[in-house]
Structure formats: structure tokens, C-alpha cells
Amino acid sequence: MTIKTPSPEAGTNPVGPARPSRSNIRPSAPRPHWLRHLHSTVGAIALGLAVSPGLFSAQSKPADEVLANMFAVPGLSPDPTKVEWNKLPTSSGQRSLVFRGVQNESAFAHHPFIVFWDGQFFAKWNDGYVGEDFRGQRVRFATSGDALEWSDPIDLTGREADRRYTACGFWIREGEMYALAALRDAMDDRTTGKEPVLLAFKWNPQTKRFGEPAVIARDFFAGNIPERTPDGDWLILGKNGVGNWGIMKAAKGGVKSISDWTIRDLPGEGMLEEAEWYPLPNGHLVAHFRTRGTRPFFLARSYSTDNGSTWSHPVVTNFPEQGSRHHGIRLSNGIYALLVNPDPLVRIPFSIALSRDGLVYDRIVNIRAEETTARWEGRAKTKGYHYMRGYEHDGRLYTIYSINKEDIEVTIVPLSELTGLYR
Numbered sequence: 001m002t003i004k005t006p007s008p009e010a011g012t013n014p015v016g017p018a019r020p021s022r023s024n025i026r027p028s029a030p031r032p033h034w035l036r037h038l039h040s041t042v043g044a045i046a047l048g049l050a051v052s053p054g055l056f057s058a059q060s061k062p063a064d065e066v067l068a069n070m071f072a073v074p075g076l077s078p079d080p081t082k083v084e085w086n087k088l089p090t091s092s093g094q095r096s097l098v099f100r101g102v103q104n105e106s107a108f109a110h111h112p113f114i115v116f117w118d119g120q121f122f123a124k125w126n127d128g129y130v131g132e133d134f135r136g137q138r139v140r141f142a143t144s145g146d147a148l149e150w151s152d153p154i155d156l157t158g159r160e161a162d163r164r165y166t167a168c169g170f171w172i173r174e175g176e177m178y179a180l181a182a183l184r185d186a187m188d189d190r191t192t193g194k195e196p197v198l199l200a201f202k203w204n205p206q207t208k209r210f211g212e213p214a215v216i217a218r219d220f221f222a223g224n225i226p227e228r229t230p231d232g233d234w235l236i237l238g239k240n241g242v243g244n245w246g247i248m249k250a251a252k253g254g255v256k257s258i259s260d261w262t263i264r265d266l267p268g269e270g271m272l273e274e275a276e277w278y279p280l281p282n283g284h285l286v287a288h289f290r291t292r293g294t295r296p297f298f299l300a301r302s303y304s305t306d307n308g309s310t311w312s313h314p315v316v317t318n319f320p321e322q323g324s325r326h327h328g329i330r331l332s333n334g335i336y337a338l339l340v341n342p343d344p345l346v347r348i349p350f351s352i353a354l355s356r357d358g359l360v361y362d363r364i365v366n367i368r369a370e371e372t373t374a375r376w377e378g379r380a381k382t383k384g385y386h387y388m389r390g391y392e393h394d395g396r397l398y399t400i401y402s403i404n405k406e407d408i409e410v411t412i413v414p415l416s417e418l419t420g421l422y423r
Helices: 038-042 064-068 415-422
Strands: 094-100 108-117 120-128 138-144 163-173 176-185 197-204 214-218 234-239 248-253 261-265 272-279 285-291 298-304 315-320 327-330 336-340 350-355 361-368 385-393 396-403 407-414
Touching: 064 315, 094 120, 094 138, 108 163, 108 385, 108 396, 108 407, 120 176, 120 396, 120 407, 138 163, 138 176, 214 261, 234 272, 248 272, 272 327, 327 385, 336 361, 336 385, 350 385, 350 396, 350 415, 361 385, 361 407, 361 415, 396 415, 407 415
Parallel strands: none
Antiparallel strands: 094 407, 108 120, 120 138, 120 163, 163 176, 176 197, 197 214, 234 248, 248 261, 272 285, 285 298, 298 315, 327 336, 336 350, 350 361, 385 396, 396 407
């Protein structure tokens, strides 16, 4: 493993997350060496560390200490196990039900995405008979004029008897919209010998339908939707198409054609998952990952000074999260919003953390914090709010998420409510 953990600066006397009590935190896996000193290392980073101009320049990445100091919300304990996350202030956003699972047909529903295109909202997800990533998992979508009242589900991929489809978001490219989906082997210890592929379905504004799929990448699973880098290329972070903990990869290109990509491995093999990235004001890129090891979990992040062609070795941060998927987005007002499950023990609440520079998150608000209960059992079915995504449109942030991996809902948050946290 090549993940770096930061070292404290000489002469500092900072505070940080305390080691969790063994009475209420159990290791979920043998502690890898890069997490062995996580708490003592992160504990050596001051939560109030300022981003000093001397720590990085337009040509270099920030010091590891700066990258590690990601979470600095005033008034919250530096030990994430001592924060009452469900008691944080809660947004008053509007909510809507997109899809409700059906027993023995779609009792599992997950991986939601939302976008506005062709005068309407599109919500997309994958659902399966009972549990996550079994054979027959399909991708479906629904449409809405206001994100409050939704159409009945519409099939995008259909089902394959021996493999699974997974929703991979929407791609707005050159005035056209594509729905992306991955086709891979199921997670039931059976291999088909078929190649895993990333597919794109193009929306036809005349017929109001998605066309037949085109293969845009092979042995690549997209973790985030394609976004443009400052040099004009498209960039997707993801992993190889086999298994759930494959090598993390970056696909860069997509300009000459939708299938023209240069795919490279990312550092941090074996212990990173759920990659996200966004551009910083200086034109550099920062990527976030979920980690695996001993709870509590913390996000890790990497840095790129060359438009995503290469990335620094990941640094474990002091930002706690549950080991879920998160989504970082730069809003039109310049504020960064990170959709996340900050409680390292459970996926309740679903929160949005805010940052003015994309590096230090110093505000946080809950979007959903109510307790939930799953209706059915199934593989990887857990309570809470899962895999949140956000899309900004017309002064609002449209957030979409699954509940208990059974239902898909949307909460609409006015941007003014988020920016008001800085007043």
C-alpha cells in the first residue's frame, strides 16, 4: 500500500480525533498498515489549521497536513464517535418520492442519480429482486417537470439472466445527454467469462426515448459522472469492472468520441473506493475516496496539478464518514457542497458539508436525520440514507438518495439556505 498519512508539523500542539473505545467500536477487518496510526496521525493535525499561502503554490500540491485537515466545523467534537450527528440543524427542503420498491420484484433499489435535461428532470437508479448486485439487477428511470411528481418507472436496460446492470449517472456532452450504465458479473461467486463494459444510452429529444446502448469503455466501472477538466478533457474516476474492491482508475479523454479514453491506475490500490473529484479555484483537482479498515472511517483524498493525468498518493483526512458513497460538487456561487453520511457508525443522517475553498469544510447541515426501518431483508440491505447525489438547477440543489436501499427519494434545497450558514 502506498497511502500516506500526514505527519504533524514541528512545534504544534494540535488536537484531533481520539482513539475510539473498544467497547463501542469493533474492527470490521484486520487493520491495514496505512490505518495503523490513523488516529494518532490525524490527532496531530489542528482542526483550525489555516490554509497558508506558503504551503502550496499554483504549481505544487498542498502539504499533506493541509489535505488531511478537511473537517473543521466549529463547536463539534474532534472525536466523531462523540458527536450527536442526528441533532445537527436540519434543512427544511421539499421532499418527493421517486420510486418505492416492490417485494420480490424490486425490493432492492440503489445508486440514484438526477439531472435536468430537455425541459424535465430525470431520476435514475438500479433495482433488483431481493439484494444488492445479484443477477437480474436492472437500471430504470423516471421523469418529472418539477421533481415533485414523478412518472412511473421506465426500463432503461432490461434484465440479464446471468449478469447485473448498475446505474452510472448522466453525461451531458456536446448538447446531448447520455444515460450511463455498467454491465458486469453478479456478486454470487459465479463468473460468466463475459467482458465487463460501460454503456451509454443517448436521449432522443424527438422520440423522447433513450436509444440503443453503445460501449464507451471496457473493464471500467464509472464511480462519478464525466466532468470536464480545465484542459477540456472529460474525466471519470472509477475502478476496473470486476469485483467490488478492484483497482481504482481514472479515464481521461472523451473529446474525439464517447469511447476515446486513456485509462490509468490510481495510487492506493486495494483500500480505496467510491472516488469523486472536483476542480479547485486554482485549476487543480482534488479527489475524495472512502476507505476501508478499522472504524471509525475517514475520507482520504488525492491531488492533481495536471488536469487529472496523475494523482498524488492518498492522504487520510480527519473527515469522518460511514464507508458509503459521497458526492462533492462546486456550486454556481463558488461554495463547495459535500453530500455525505458523517456518522462513522450508521448511514443516518444524510448531511451536506460546505467549504469556501474546496479544501476545508467548516459548515454542516442535515438533510435527512429521521430513523428508518427496512421492509425486507437482502444482501447489503441496511437502514439509512444511501449514495446521495446532487444536481444544481435554477437556484436549488436537487439531492437524490435511496432509503434503506429500497426506495428512491429527492430533497430540494434552496442554495440560499446553504449560503445562509455563512452569515
